[in-house]
Amino acid sequence: MRIKSYSEALRDALDQEMARDPRVIIMGEDVRPGVMGVTQGLYDTYGPTRVIDTPISETAFIGAAIGAAMTGLRPVVELMFCDFAGVCFDQILNQAAKLRYMTGGQISLPLVIRTTMGAGERAAAQHSQSLHHLFTAIPGLKIVVPATAEDAAGLLLTAIRDPDPVIFFENKMLYDSQMSVSDPAIALPFGKAHLLREGDDLTIVALSRMVGFARTACDELAQKGISADLIDPRTTQPLDEAAILGSLHKTGHLLVVDEGSARCGMAADIASLAASKGFHSLKAPVQMLTPPQTPIPFAPELEDAWLPSSGDIEKAAYTLLQKV
Amino acid sequence: MRIKSYSEALRDALDQEMARDPRVIIMGEDVRPGVMGVTQGLYDTYGPTRVIDTPISETAFIGAAIGAAMTGLRPVVELMFCDFAGVCFDQILNQAAKLRYMTGGQISLPLVIRTTMGAGERAAAQHSQSLHHLFTAIPGLKIVVPATAEDAAGLLLTAIRDPDPVIFFENKMLYDSQMSVSDPAIALPFGKAHLLREGDDLTIVALSRMVGFARTACDELAQKGISADLIDPRTTQPLDEAAILGSLHKTGHLLVVDEGSARCGMAADIASLAASKGFHSLKAPVQMLTPPQTPIPFAPELEDAWLPSSGDIEKAAYTLLQKV
Amino acid sequence: MQLPRDTLLRLWRTMVRIRAFEERLILENRKGGIAGHLHLYIGQEAIATGVCAHLADEDAITSTHRGHGHALAKGCDATGMMAEIFGRATGSCAGKGGSMHIADPKRGHLGANGIVGANAPLALGAALSAKTLGTHGVSVAFIGDGASNQGAVFESMNMAAAMALPVLFVIEQNGYGEYTRTDAVTGTADLAARAASFGMPAQQIDGTDIFAVYDATQSAIHHARTGLGPTTLVATAPRFGGHYEGDNQAYRSASDMQKARDQQDCLALYRNRILEAGLLEARDLDAIVHAAHSDMEQAARQARADAPPAPAALLTDIYAKAL
């Protein structure tokens, strides 16, 4: 174990896989200097054929990564901000996600698109979104939303070794968060939720940065004598339905916390799971805590109000239980 | 009233608004000849300044429509298939949807993007998708999914007169469906659901082409002594929550039928509404009927199996009620 | 024209098989039983044939909605393709792709594409693999003239040039994108100059002249294989039919359509030239035509007889392993 930041853990995991498998290459804008931090230094080790700076042409280089994945490489491509998925969405929606199926299974796509999500940087509406739900809605993709450095590293190993296209959402507000992590990283399975707290009164499902906030909220709730299961699904596709339903069966109360869209987002998705397969466990309305359905405002006061906080989570849990 | 197809009703509504308001222009690929049917003949009436054939450059022409909407025109732009939204997604996600908010309300965007959705044409995975949920998840857009010729015409008038960007999803499998419609068309409000059948046993919420299938299913169910409220929200943003919750309060049972994604889609979205605000009305698990979470297969046998049918709806309703 | 006899026969055979495959499709489509649209390549056969003649299985192509010709020229099996178009379990994509999504990675065919222009970046990727893995492979993206106005294509041209990737962009200039004349929506008439401005050699060629296509491709592929980077070829050839089979082409003059068939038929042009030059005998050529038609008839008969995919196929191939 070693103390590392989320960002360092990711970098080391990349390094680990590049050392292990010569087919792994990295592509993206400014990946040599490593503007986003994670790829820093890899160019020095692996050189220009494996660490490739691209033009500011996301369609071309993500498409190229898809083509490369079809033909023997295992590209890990960096899309600086998930907000930029708009300019290359076709390559993800209609190419990467569908090629295996459309070709009757002839094509394998060992591709990872690393990207960042998350508000809080005062980067405004076009650089702060959390769009994991848009990709979870596309069959053929796997979606990873790690909340901790350990998970980030372990899931990145799995993503790189996976034969299917993976969209890997790093929360940029977590990059500097430190913890003691396995060294070298240990691969973690997809579709296996992480139970961070155990309790009886309610189930809190949280994603990405909201997991940490929820952990804080759980500690506060514990002070008030309320105990919660805190579940981080870690991957939204595949989703560990059993973990969520199992916990719900025990607690009867569900709070979902997500930084993505309130409409057609992961909170709704998980709430719908409870309403269908978990209905008989439910003792109270499902609570969904998400930002309001607006673009992300620039002014710090507004952005802070926009993003769910640990206090909001605590309050939502409390309201939920009062409602019984 | 006159008998018209869904496609004719749309064309006539376009004609009606173009005649009424000289700022309304039409843009898109092959809109002069009217490859998709709806814009046929409008070029003869309105000429090259108001009916504009574009290059096969969706980013450029949808972006141009956004820019034109900011500066005094009211563009109605055709995106042949909603599947093609991938190549111009940024202009919708980060430009059209956010410009009013990011500029503190300085910019108005009276823009309509007409597009097609729907499986059944044996057009395979890249020409058959129903992606209304992806847009419903984006704050700042309004989303219309008309199920009948009357609704298509009435909602298109409203869309064109609306000061916000509207994504208007025409189900291409409905283009030839005929009915008696108001002539001239009468504007229909956004956010107002259509109650097509009234009943006590369950609430069926269906969208787009699934509405007609659900109507057939309701007739069959009626034969078996089961009566249902059949609700077509007509717009997914704004969503007529009151109509759905009101009906659910009466019936206690909810079946949602949608052709979009099973994950993070409209079925989940409406189910989550029931699980939160409608929980105390619910007497049984919410049923969601969607296609399986796969790309859309080409082979007719597979495509037919993929798409929910009226028989599937009937069965789902029956199962739902048995479960009580 | 100094090509060896077997090359001449091979080129003819490929062109003829593409024509026969699609003429068979027209017949079968009239009989009924083919679902969805067919975008036919008839008139443009010399392009796919002349280009793919230089490619081995290790070389990759990415193709378009009008892709039957590319697939056959790249060596895909006509029987599997026919079955695919009929939506059969025996189809090259197990019936899941259809006419617009034929692929055969073993032959280096990475797939036709329903999103115009989207195949260009994919071809870059294959070229990148070839370069990185040192296979000496090249890749070819076929692109319609209408599709050449897509951002994906422009971005790919720049990136290929910047990285000196072994790619060939083949723009098939048939004058139309669906019902619209490409020149009406394109700022320049010179697509080759436009491509060249991205930093690569580019050339306009007569796409009805297979020798022109063959020669230009040879140079381009040599250029690519020797590490000098991409090339664009803009090959002009008419679409005989409409955008899709059944399109009545109200937007197109009768004389334009007639001229295509009478004066711009790449097969007739080839045949005349070869016979005039005395390079092959008429009966050799005719035998190939005959064989092709009977092969395609047989492929269609087989496809009609084959079974559709089993219902369980709906849920396979979404991921490598079911989740």
Add this chain to the structure above:
Amino acid sequence: MQLPRDTLLRLWRTMVRIRAFEERLILENRKGGIAGHLHLYIGQEAIATGVCAHLADEDAITSTHRGHGHALAKGCDATGMMAEIFGRATGSCAGKGGSMHIADPKRGHLGANGIVGANAPLALGAALSAKTLGTHGVSVAFIGDGASNQGAVFESMNMAAAMALPVLFVIEQNGYGEYTRTDAVTGTADLAARAASFGMPAQQIDGTDIFAVYDATQSAIHHARTGLGPTTLVATAPRFGGHYEGDNQAYRSASDMQKARDQQDCLALYRNRILEAGLLEARDLDAIVHAAHSDMEQAARQARADAPPAPAALLTDIYAKAL
């Protein structure tokens, strides 16, 4: 150089105000209290100034992440901009947009943009409105050299040329896209020739020479207003600072940075030239510098004093009317 005195003063004033605005931002940022990144325009002032000198409020611009200069040159209010960058309710976008999203449609500023290249299509739309409504307006899209490799830009160039829209594409060639040299990821060194290949006049100009920018723009705007369609200008000028304020520019040589300041400072070049030619007096120029600095100091003081948006602002301006 045969410009009237008041034009010379106006150009100087605009350049100086842009410089003063951003120098003030650097100071204020060091003091703390400015959230988010600042992408500074220092070094490129002559481009925005020379271009926008020809534009009226009816003419539109669309801008980039590095957009303060464009906004000021287009006549946006410095106080409102400063307040916006401080995230105040009094900001030009009510504090909702920030540095990267400044807009002022009344002045014809349709918005800076955080998605590089995405502003190009928007400018086409304004040009289309001008053409359709017969206002004789033109529009300008400012585009970074890195951003010029985006599909959105290429598609827009083609569409503008095909439709002869009154648009000017101004590519600001500062040599970098973030930390990467643009030439390392671009297939051609000649961005003007690349633009020209789309079917429009295009010209490379010295973006540190405001007279060159002014003259080239004058012709381009005339061309556009007379219905002849788009033009591209590729204007070269160095970024003095990093990609964003605080970037230590480890990727850039000290001499490159020094050269920018010592030899390529468009303000110093202008001042020297004007004084040498005896067109204006040093004290006139200096007074403007003085006034600009005190204006900007005042704007910053005001911005610091202004209130942030009220919490209710979170939920307004999503739609014209709340749903």
